[in-house]
Amino acid sequence: METVIQTKNLSKSYGATPVLKNIDLTIQPGELTAIMGPSGSGKSTLMNVLSTIDQLSGGEVWIEGKSLLDMKKKSLRQFRQERMGFIFQDYNLLDTLTVKENILLPLSLRQFKAPEMEARLMPIIQALHIEGLLAKYPNEISGGQKQRVASARAIITKPAIVFADEPTGALDSRSATQLLEQLVSLNSTFNTTIMMVTHDSYAASYCKRVIFLRDGAIVSEIYAGEQSQKAFYERILETQSLIGGKLR
Amino acid sequence: MSLFDLTIRNVKRNFRLYSIYLMSMIIGVIIQYTFSSLMYNEDIIDALQNRELFQTGVAIASVVIFLFIIFFILYANSFFMRQRKKEFGMYLLYGLNERQLVRMVFYETLVMGVISLVVGILLGGLLSKLFGMLLMNLMQYDQVISLSFPIGAMATAAGVILLIALIVSAQSYILVNRVQLTELFHAKQKAEKPVRVSPVMAILAVLLIGLAFFLICSGQYSAVWQDYGTYSLIATAIGIVGGTYLFFRQFAGWLLQLISRGRKYHEGNTVLWTSSLRFQIRGNTLNLTFISLFSAVIVMLLCFVTINYKVQFEAVGRNIPNHIAYESPDAATNQQIDEMIRSSDHEIRYHLKPQALVVEPVTDRDVAFDNPEYYVPGLWLISEKDYNELIGLRGDKQKIELKGMEAVALSQGSDFPKHYAAGETPSFIIKADEEKTLTLVEKKDYAYLGWATDPVMSMDKKPPVFVISDEAYGQLSGHTEKKSFEIYGLTDAKNAEELSKQVFAVISQTNGAYYSAFADVYSKQIESSSLLLFAAGFLALIATFALASVIYFKQLREATDERLQYAILRKMGVENRQFRSVIRKQLLFVFLPPIILGLMYSWTIIKYYILDSVTDFPELPGIVWSIMGIFFFIYLVFYMSSANLYYRIINQNP
Numbered sequence: 001m002e003t004v005i006q007t008k009n010l011s012k013s014y015g016a017t018p019v020l021k022n023i024d025l026t027i028q029p030g031e032l033t034a035i036m037g038p039s040g041s042g043k044s045t046l047m048n049v050l051s052t053i054d055q056l057s058g059g060e061v062w063i064e065g066k067s068l069l070d071m072k073k074k075s076l077r078q079f080r081q082e083r084m085g086f087i088f089q090d091y092n093l094l095d096t097l098t099v100k101e102n103i104l105l106p107l108s109l110r111q112f113k114a115p116e117m118e119a120r121l122m123p124i125i126q127a128l129h130i131e132g133l134l135a136k137y138p139n140e141i142s143g144g145q146k147q148r149v150a151s152a153r154a155i156i157t158k159p160a161i162v163f164a165d166e167p168t169g170a171l172d173s174r175s176a177t178q179l180l181e182q183l184v185s186l187n188s189t190f191n192t193t194i195m196m197v198t199h200d201s202y203a204a205s206y207c208k209r210v211i212f213l214r215d216g217a218i219v220s221e222i223y224a225g226e227q228s229q230k231a232f233y234e235r236i237l238e239t240q241s242l243i244g245g246k247l248r
Numbered sequence: 249m250s251l252f253d254l255t256i257r258n259v260k261r262n263f264r265l266y267s268i269y270l271m272s273m274i275i276g277v278i279i280q281y282t283f284s285s286l287m288y289n290e291d292i293i294d295a296l297q298n299r300e301l302f303q304t305g306v307a308i309a310s311v312v313i314f315l316f317i318i319f320f321i322l323y324a325n326s327f328f329m330r331q332r333k334k335e336f337g338m339y340l341l342y343g344l345n346e347r348q349l350v351r352m353v354f355y356e357t358l359v360m361g362v363i364s365l366v367v368g369i370l371l372g373g374l375l376s377k378l379f380g381m382l383l384m385n386l387m388q389y390d391q392v393i394s395l396s397f398p399i400g401a402m403a404t405a406a407g408v409i410l411l412i413a414l415i416v417s418a419q420s421y422i423l424v425n426r427v428q429l430t431e432l433f434h435a436k437q438k439a440e441k442p443v444r445v446s447p448v449m450a451i452l453a454v455l456l457i458g459l460a461f462f463l464i465c466s467g468q469y470s471a472v473w474q475d476y477g478t479y480s481l482i483a484t485a486i487g488i489v490g491g492t493y494l495f496f497r498q499f500a501g502w503l504l505q506l507i508s509r510g511r512k513y514h515e516g517n518t519v520l521w522t523s524s525l526r527f528q529i530r531g532n533t534l535n536l537t538f539i540s541l542f543s544a545v546i547v548m549l550l551c552f553v554t555i556n557y558k559v560q561f562e563a564v565g566r567n568i569p570n571h572i573a574y575e576s577p578d579a580a581t582n583q584q585i586d587e588m589i590r591s592s593d594h595e596i597r598y599h600l601k602p603q604a605l606v607v608e609p610v611t612d613r614d615v616a617f618d619n620p621e622y623y624v625p626g627l628w629l630i631s632e633k634d635y636n637e638l639i640g641l642r643g644d645k646q647k648i649e650l651k652g653m654e655a656v657a658l659s660q661g662s663d664f665p666k667h668y669a670a671g672e673t674p675s676f677i678i679k680a681d682e683e684k685t686l687t688l689v690e691k692k693d694y695a696y697l698g699w700a701t702d703p704v705m706s707m708d709k710k711p712p713v714f715v716i717s718d719e720a721y722g723q724l725s726g727h728t729e730k731k732s733f734e735i736y737g738l739t740d741a742k743n744a745e746e747l748s749k750q751v752f753a754v755i756s757q758t759n760g761a762y763y764s765a766f767a768d769v770y771s772k773q774i775e776s777s778s779l780l781l782f783a784a785g786f787l788a789l790i791a792t793f794a795l796a797s798v799i800y801f802k803q804l805r806e807a808t809d810e811r812l813q814y815a816i817l818r819k820m821g822v823e824n825r826q827f828r829s830v831i832r833k834q835l836l837f838v839f840l841p842p843i844i845l846g847l848m849y850s851w852t853i854i855k856y857y858i859l860d861s862v863t864d865f866p867e868l869p870g871i872v873w874s875i876m877g878i879f880f881f882i883y884l885v886f887y888m889s890s891a892n893l894y895y896r897i898i899n900q901n902p
Contacts, residue, residue, distance in 0.1 A: 081821035092816040096523040104514045109822060117514050 002064055004029055004161050004193050005050060009059035012042075012049055012216075019045045021216045022059065027161070030191045032184065034204035036236075037213035043197045044165065046213065050195070051084055051163045052076050064160050081110070085154030085162040089169040091146040093138040093153075100134040103152045110157070124152045127189055128182055144175025148182060155192050164196040168203045180206040201240065205233035212243055219243055255355050258335075265331055268804070270360050272324035272797060273412075276317045277368025278375065279790055281405045283313055285376040288398035292380055295391035301776055309783050316790055317408060318415070320797060325416050327801045329423050331808070336424055349424050354417040361409040369405060373397050379786070386557070386778035442526040443501050450502035453494030457845075460487025464852045467860065492540050492845060497533040500841070501526070517826055520817075521834040524810060528838075535802055536842050542795055543846030544853075546788045547879050551854050551872045553777075553784040558871065559862055560777040564770045566660065567707065568698035569642060571741040572748065574755045575762040576601075576732045585751055589736060592747045597737035598641045602634040604713070605721070606729045610677040613712065616657035616688060618664065623712040624700070624762075627678060628731065629655075630713055631721035635696055641737060646694050650717035655686040658713045660695035663861065676714075680728035686716065697733070701768040702756070703749045711762060733762070741766050796886055803835075803890045807897035814898040824899075831894050839887045847876055 005027040012020040019042045027033060037043045048054035050061065052068060061068045064083065071079060085106075086092075093102050100121070101108075107117050125131050128148045133141055138149070147167060154162045167183070168176035184206055186192050196207060204210050206229060212220040220239055224232045259266050286292060287306045296302050339349055373395060380393035463484045466472055472480045504522050507513060572589070576582050589596060609627045613620035632650050639646050648656050655676065659665070667690050668674065676686045696715065699707040716724075738744055748765040755763045814827065854872055862868060 077821050077823065086819065088819075092819060094523070094813050094816060096527050096813065097519060101514070101519050101523065105519060106820060108514050108516060108519050109820075109826065111516055112514075114511055114514055 002029070003027070003062070004031075004064060005195075006062045007050075007059065008061075010046075010049065010056055010061060011058040012045055012054070013057050019216050020049070023216075023218060025211070025218070027193065027195065029160075029193055030187070031209060032187045032194045032196075032207045034196045034198055034207040034210045035213060036198060036201070036204050036210055036240075039199070040215075041213040042216040043213050045216075047163055047165060047195070047197050051086070052080050081106070082157065083160045085157060085159040087147070087150050087154050087162060087164040087167045089166040091138070091143075091150045091170075093146055093150060095138055097137075098134065099130065099136050099138070099141070099149050102138070102149055103156055106153060106157045120156055120158075123190075124156060124186075127185060128152050142175065143171050144178055147171060147175070147179050151179070151183065151186065155186060155190065158190075159192075161193040161195060164194060166198055166200075167196060168198070168200060173202075176200075176203065201233060201236045204236055205229050210236055210239075212239060214243060252355060255352055255359065258352075258356065259359070262332075265328065266360070269324055269328045270364060273321060273360055273364040273409075274368050274371075275793060276321055276412075277364045277405055277409065278372045279313060279793070280317055280408050281369050281372030281401055282376045282379060283310060283786065284404045285373060285396070285398055285401035286380055286383075288400045289376065289380055289393065289396060291391055291393045291396075292383065295384060295387070295389045296775065302779060305779055305783055309787065312787060313790060314408070316794060318412070320794060321412050322415065322419065323797065323801065325419060327805060329420055330805070333423070340424075346421070346424050350417050350421045353420040354413060357413040357416045361413055365406060365409055369397065369402060372405075379782075383778065383782045386782060387775050388778075443497065443529045445498050445501035445505055447502055449494060449498035453491055453497075453499040456487045456491030457495060458487075458491075460484050460491055461848070461852060463487065464849075464856055467856050488544075488849060489537075489541065493533060493537045495841070495845070496536040496540075497529060500532075500837075501529050504529075517830050517833075520826075520830045521837070524806075524813070525834060525837055528806065532802075532838060535798060536838065539795060539798065540842040540845040540849075542791060543843060543879065543883070544849040546791045546795075547847065547850040547876055548853060549784050550788050550875050550879075551850065552858065553781045554871055554875060555854075555858055555862065555865075555868055557777045557781045558868065559865060560773050562865070564766065564773050566695065568701060568764055568766045568769055569695050570698055570735050570764055571738040571744065571766045572734075572736040572751060573697055573762075573764045574734055574751070575758075576734050577755070577758045577761060581754060582734060585734070585754055588750055588754075589738070589747065592744075594738040594740055594744055594747060597739060598735075599737070600634070600638055600641070600733075600735045602630065602638070602733050602735065604628040604630050604731045604733065605680070605724050606731055607724070608679040609712075610679050610683060611675070615674050615676060616691060616714070617659045617712065618662045620712075623710045626712060628697075628711055628713050629678075629716050629721065629724065630696055632715055632718050633721075635715045638696065638735065644694075646692070648690075648715055650689070650715070651719065652717060653684070653686050653720050654689045654717055655720070656690045656692055656715045657688055658694055658696055658715065659691050660693055660698070660710065662691060662693045664691070665693040666691045680724050682727075684724065686714070686720070697762070698764045698766075699769075700762055701764050703745065703752055703765075703768050707769055731762075742770050743767065745771055792882060799839075799886055799890060800893070803894050804897065807894040811898050811900065827898065828891075828895060831891050831898075835887060835891050835894065839883070839890070843880060843883050847880065851876065 003026055005025065007023055007025045010020060010023040010025070011018065023046065035043045035046060045054065049056050050063075052063075056068070063079070066079070068076070094105070097105065103121060103125070104117050107120070125134070128151060130145065130148050130152065133145060133149065138146055141149070147170075151162075151164075151167075154164075164183070168179060171179060180203055183194060183196075187194055194207075196203070198204055205224075208224045210222050211218055212222075220243060222235060222239055227235075283306075287303075287310065293299060293302070336349060340346070344352075377393055377395045384391050384393060460483075463472060463480050468474075504526055507518065507522055508526075513519065574585075586599075605628070607627050607629060609616075613623065613627070617623055632648055636647055639648075650656065657676075668688060673687045673689055676688050677683055678686060695710070696713050697711045699710050701707055738747075744765065744767040748767050752763055752765070752768075755761050817827070851872070859868055859872065
C-alpha cells in the first residue's frame with residue numbers, strides 16, 4: 001500500500017520565527033500515531049500543514065504520493081474534502097442537524113446517492129455504539145457522544161487519514177477512555193489511519209506510535225509494539241521526563 | 249476617560265452596526281421631514297381648492313407616519329441593543345453603573361440624532377420638492393413648487409428625534425437592568441427544539457386559506473355574501489389571518505418534515521438549507537404572517553386608489569354628463585345667462601332647450617331606481633326625440649327606440665342595470681291628470697340630466713328621469729305640468745368653475761331650481777382623488793420601508809447567529825459556491841410564500857370586488873398587474889440583497 005504521508009525537510013516559520021524545523025516523517029496506512037509535545041512545540045502547526053489548512057515554508061510534503069506543492073488551492077480543498085477526515089476538540093457539529101444528518105453531511109455535499117450513504121452509515125454507527133442517537137440533535141447528547149458522532153463523520157468518507165486535534169481535550173476521563181477505545185477499534189476494524197495531536201500521555205498511550213516534538217523538531221519516537229497499554233503509558237511518561245520540560 | 253470619549257470610541261469600533269442603526273434613523277427623519285414640509289409648503293397650500301380636506305388628510309397621515317417612525321426606530325434599536333448586550337455586560341463588570349450606561353446610550357442617540365437630522369432634512373427637502381411636484385401633476389395644476397425648509401417642519405423633526413432619544417434610553421434602561429452577568433460567561437446555545445408539527449393542522453391551514461379564497465371568489469352577488477354577509481366577512485378574515493399564520497407555523501414545518509423524510513433527502517445540500525429553517529419556524533411565523541398580510545394590504549391600497557383615480561375622471565362625466573344644465577326660470581334670465589356664457593372663455597358646442605313632463609309616480613320608485621332616496625321627489629318624463637338628440641351630440645352610443653307606452657328608467661350609477669325581456673317587463677303607474685300605465689323595457693345606467701350640483705356642496709340629488717316614446721309624450725303632454733331646461737355643451741368644460749359660479753348665482757335665486765355643472769364636481773373630485781392616491785402612495789412607500797426593515801433586521805440577526813455553523817462548514821471544506829446556493833434556497837423558502845400569498849389575496853379581492861364592478865375600463869387589469877409586478881420586483885430586490893447580506897455576514901469571523 002501507498003505511504004499516506006511523507007515529509008522531507010518540512011519547515012514552517014511565521015515571519016522570522018521558525019516553528020517547524022526540518023521535519024522528516026513517514027506515516028503508513030493503518031497507523032495510529034500520536035504527536036506529543038509541550039505547548040509551543042509546533043504540534044498543532046505540524047497538523048495544520050499536513051492537513052493542508054496551513055502552507056509550508058520549506059521542504060516537501062507528499063500525501064498519497066502527491067506533492068502538496070504541485071496542487072492549486074482549489075484542488076487542495078477538494079483533496080482535503082475527499083481524502084481527509086477531521087476530529088476537533090470542540091466537536092464542531094452543526095446544531096441544527098440531527099446526528100444522522102451530521103454524520104452523512106460530508107457525503108451529502110459530495111453528491112453521494114442515498115443507498116450508498118446508508119450502506120456506509122451502518123457499520124460505523126455500530127462500531128461507535130451510537131445507533132440510538134441518530135434522530136437526536138447535538139444539544140441533546142453528552143460530550144463523549146458528540147465526539148463519537150464527530151468521529152463517525154470523520155471516517156464516513158473513507159479518508160486516507162483522520163486528523164484528531166486533542167479529541168479528548170473536552171471530555172471527562174470516562175468518556176475519554178471510551179472514545180479512545182473506539183478510535184482503536186475503528187483503526188483495527190476499518191484500518192483507518194489516524195494521527196492524533198495531544199498533550200495527554202494517557203490518550204497517547206492508546207496509539208501504536210508516539211512522536212515527541214520540542215521547539216519545532218522531532219526529538220524522539222517510540223512504538224508500542226507488543227507491550228500492554230499500561231506499560232506503554234509508563235514508557236511515554238519516562239520518555240517525557242527524559243526529554244525534559246513539562247509537557248503542556 | 250469620560251463617558252463621551254467612550255461613546256465616540258464605541259461608534260468608531262462598531263461602525264457597521266452603528267451605520268445600520270444610523271441608516272434607519274436617517275430614513276425615519278427623511279420620511280418625517282418630507283411629509284411635514286409638504287404640509288407646511290405654502291406653494292401647495294396656495295394651489296389647493298379644498299384646503300380643509302388636505303389638512304385633515306395630512307393630519308391623519310402624519311399620525312400614521314409618526315407611529316410608524318416610532319415603531320421603526322424601536323425595532324431597529326431592539327436589534328441594536330441585542331447585539332450589544334455583551335458589551336454592556338462588560339461595562340457593568342468593569343464597574344460602570346446602570347445610570348452611566350443609560351446616559352451613554354442617550355448621548356449616542358443624541359449624536360446619531362443630530363447627524364440624521366442634518367442628513368435627513370437635506371434629503372427630505374429635496375424629496376418633498378419632488379413629491380410636491382408629483383402631487384401638483386396628479387391634480388393637473390401647473391403650480392411650481394420651490395425648495396423650502398419650513399421652520400415648523402424642522403422643529404417637528406427635531407422634536408421627534410428628541411422623543412426617540414428619550415424612548416430609546418428608557419428601552420435601554422430596561423435592557424441594562426435585565427442583563428445578567430452570568431449570561432456573559434455562557435456561550436449562546438440553541439436550546440430550542442424544532443416546532444412540533446401535525447399533519448392535521450397543516451391541512452387545516454390549507455383548508456382555511458382555501459375557504460377564504462372560495463368566499464372571496466364567489467363574488468359579491470353570490471348567496472353567501474348577499475344573505476350571510478357578516479358571517480362570510482368573519483369567515484374570510486379568520487381564513488386569511490388564521491390560515492396564513494397556520495400556513496407558516498404548521499404547513500411550512502410539515503413541508504420541511506416531508507422533505508426530510510424523502511428518499512433523496514441526504515443527497516446534495518438539501519440537508520443544509522432545510523435544517524436551520526426547522527429551528528426558525530417558531531420565530532418566523534409572526535414575521536412572515538405580517539409580511540404576507542402587509543403586502544396584500546399595500547398592494548390592495550395602491551390598486552384601489554389608482555383605480556379610483558383613473559375611474560374618477562370618467563365617473564364625473566357619467567354622474568354629471570352636462571357641462572351646464574339648468575331649469576329655466578324665464579326668458580329674460582335665460583337671455584342673461586346665454587350672454588354670460590358667450591362672453592366667457594368657453595365656446596358653446598351645442599345648446600338644447602328640452603322640456604320634461606312632471607308627473608306623480610304611483611308605483612313605488614324602487615321598481616325603476618336603485619336607492620330612490622337619492623332622487624328628487626316626483627318623476628320627470630323626457631321624450632325619446634329630445635333624449636336621442638342630446639345623446640347624439642354627446643357622442644354616446646346609448647340611443648333608445650320606444651313605441652306605445654314603453655319607457656326607459658335612467659338609473660345612473662345602478663349596480664343592476666337591466667333589459668327586461670318581453671313578458672317580464674314591469675308596469676309603472678303614473679298620475680298626470682289621470683292614472684296611466686307605462687311599461688318599463690329597460691333600467692339604464694345612464695343619465696340624461698346629471699346630479700344636481702352647486703359650486704360649494706358638489707353633488708346633491710339626482711333628477712328622476714324616464715324616457716318615454718314620442719307617442720306617449722304626445723298623449724300626456726297638455727295633461728300635466730312641464731319643466732323647461734337649458735342644456736349647454738362647452739369647450740374646455742373641465743375649467744369652467746368660474747363660469748359655473750356666476751351662472752349658479754343667477755339660478756339659485758329661484759328656489760329649488762335644478763342646476764348641474766360638470767366643472768363643479770370635476771376639480772374637487774380630481775383634487776381629492778389625487779390627494780388620496782398621493783397619500784396612499786406615500787403610505788405604501790413607508791410601509792414598504794417597514795417591510796424591508798423587518799426583513800433586513802431578521803436576516804441580519806439570523807445570519808449573525810449562524811456564523812459559527814458556517815465556520816464549521818468551512819472547516820469541513822465546503823466551498824463558497826455551495827454556501828451561496830444554500831443561502832439562496834433557504835431564503836427562497838422564507839421569502840417566496842409570503843409574496844405569493846399576499847399577491848393572491850390582493851388579486852382575488854381586487855378582481856372580484858373592484859374590477860368586476862367597473863367593467864367598462866379595459867386598461868384597469870393592466871394597471872393592477874403592473875402595480876403587482878412592481879411590488880414583486882421590489883420584493884425580489886429585497887430577496888437578492890438579503891441573500892447577499894447573509895452571505896457577507898457569514899463570511900465574517902464569528
